[in-house]
Amino acid sequence: MTTAKAIRFARTGGPEVLEYVDVEVGDPGPGEARVRNHAIGVNFIDTYFRSGLYPLDLPNGLGQEAAGVVEAVGEGVTHVRPGDRVAYAARPNGAYSQLRVMPADILVHLPDAISFETGAAMILQGLTVQYLLKQTYAVQPGETILFHAAAGGVGLIACQWARALGVNLIGTVGSNEKAALAKQRGAAHVINYRDEDVVQRVLEITNGEKVPVVYDSVGKDMFTRSLDCLRPRGLMVSFGNSSGPVPPFSLNELSARGSLYITRPTLQAYAATRAQREAMAADLFDVVASGKVSIDIHQRFPLADAAQAHIALEGRRTTGKTILLP
Ligand code: NDP
Known part of the structure; x- marks a missing residue:
């Protein structure tokens, strides 16, 4: 067991329900990976879970998006290995943490050319734009x-x-x-x-x-x-x-x-399988690598100040992306 910092909440409500606490992180079980998050994305959906608009069993962690490094993998996990740079944008909640054990299937490899901050800033919102413009309605x-x-x-x-x-x-x-x-x-x-x-x-x-x-x-x-x-x-x-x-x-x-x-539509439904996630991520990484899309990180907060990030986002005071740094 290792101790790490994470955001947890035991009741729904305003940003004040978010608590910065110590959590115990163990070894990954079958199908799981332990990931050290280097940068964490803040998304509007996080506020829906925090407020109770979207239901969640409590107490729980928060956050669906981060980029970091795989530290260990459990039995049966072959598509990522310890040391791999990865990003993810999916449930279960819990990305607002320094270290977590999570389903390995949702991890995608992060190209070397993309920093952890950029990876964490773009994966959820970028995959969303991918499906909105190319799949929900294929713009011409x-x-x-x-x-x-x-x-x-x-x-x-x-x-x-x-x-x-x-x-x-x-x-x-x-x-x-x-x-x-x-x-x-x-x-x-x-x-x-x-x-x-x-x-x-x-x-x-x-x-x-x-x-x-x-x-x-x-x-x-x-x-x-x-x-x-x-x-x-x-x-x-x-x-x-x-x-x-x-x-x-x-x-x-x-x-x-x-x-x-x-x-x-929901990202969950469009990125439901590993094949879908990888194909959509490849499209996103290509358009970013081409320079046609750049990722605007305009707000950075320490993980401990996640509540401040929510206040800014809900107060319409942000532009582009908000990230948390563990
Ligand atoms: P944004 O950075 O876009 O922040 C939300 C913006 O919404 C605000 O900055 C504000 O811009 C505008 N807004 C309009 N009315 C309000 C209001 N009453 N309160 C707060 N903001 C308001 O957030 P995200 O990029 O994280 O997400 C954008 C939206 O996309 C969210 O609704 C999110 O839930 C949704 N989303 C859906 C996904 C899906 O798959 N279905 C996946 C990802 C995101 P302004 O001041 O210009 O009005």
Whole structure:
């Protein structure tokens, strides 16, 4: 047994429920690996588990994303070995830790050219953008799409990857500073939704045609406006709840706007098998290695200050990626 520091929580609530504690870490069992995390990614989903929006047995650890080094593997584990550099973006929660024992299957090799910080910053949000732009709806060169929260962690990767694919991304943001950042990272148009009418601006930008797909992670506050931006038979991709979950709605909302489609995708479902994770990660590593997508780490906190990271993220005070350093 080794003692290591980790974030645990025994009750749901605000950031104050996060505790920085000592945990005992043992040897990996069959199918498991012990990984020393060198950098840890903070994601909005972590706040959903902390607040109780997504249920979890308590007490529990938190965090689904990190990069580090394999220290030991259990019986039957062959695809990673002690000393390998790895990254991961999956449940179970527990990435907010210096050292952990976890299912080995979810580990992907991190190329030598990618630092631990960059690996931890990009794997969950990068795989998300991979499936959103290439699988949920396969964007085509020349298309104009709408992507909310464009200056966030997922958003800045999406701006750049869309540009690399020849797609005109209309990004929405909540401040002028965020607008400048999204534009700099490749958004063809940016709407600051505090000052501008999103639906009206989308109509203007698209000459009245609207868009074939909306990527909406804002949830409750944006849902109806997102539907209003879709052309007939367009696809609503509702992939997050940053402002709260989307309330129940009538299917007539879809028929009234011209036979819309809607999906509520999760990374878990798209990266369900090792083969899927490895193929998606290879695509992500390629686009980052090509220089077409760079990873913006704009906030770094010590692991002990995870609560401060949550306050900043939920307070809309972050841009790009937030990481924790163990
Ligand atoms: P972000 O860095 O994008 O932070 C969230 C942003 O949402 C804020 O910065 C803010 O930007 C915007 N926002 C709008 N309304 C609110 C509100 N009421 N409270 C807080 N923020 C608000 O976070 P992530 O990149 O980690 O995640 C983005 C979204 O994508 C999240 O909803 C997350 O759950 C979802 N996600 C879903 C995945 C999936 O597979 N389904 C996987 C990964 C992420 P602004 O100030 O510009 O409005």
